Amino acid sequence: MVYRLETTPQFDKQLLKLGNSAAKRIVKWLLDNIDGTDDPRRSGKRLKHELKEYWRYRIGAYRVLARIDDARLFVLAVETGHRSKVYG
Numbered sequence: 001m002v003y004r005l006e007t008t009p010q011f012d013k014q015l016l017k018l019g020n021s022a023a024k025r026i027v028k029w030l031l032d033n034i035d036g037t038d039d040p041r042r043s044g045k046r047l048k049h050e051l052k053e054y055w056r057y058r059i060g061a062y063r064v065l066a067r068i069d070d071a072r073l074f075v076l077a078v079e080t081g082h083r084s085k086v087y088g
Helices: 009-017 020-033
Strands: 004-007 055-059 062-069 074-082
Touching: 004 009, 009 020, 009 074, 020 055, 020 062
Parallel strands: 004 074
Antiparallel strands: 055 062, 062 074
16 A cells, blocks of 8 residues: 655645745655655654644755545645744
8 A cells, every 4th residue: 555645735835935946855855755655654753732633744944744644545745844934
């Protein structure tokens, strides 16, 4: 069983705002480590408290917040941004 990566329109918009270099790095990392994997939790960390439904993936100074759906086998990338701004 492998998981597929999906993105939200909000994620796509935020990715474009980061600039070409950062966006390419994030997309490459997600495709290499999340899309097609059998365990998307291996590379991430579950968040706590009011963000407990999300998983965080750390890509240098950037973060990707995602939801993991085990029933449908997909990871939904919801938000991305610099680590100082993504949790707020």
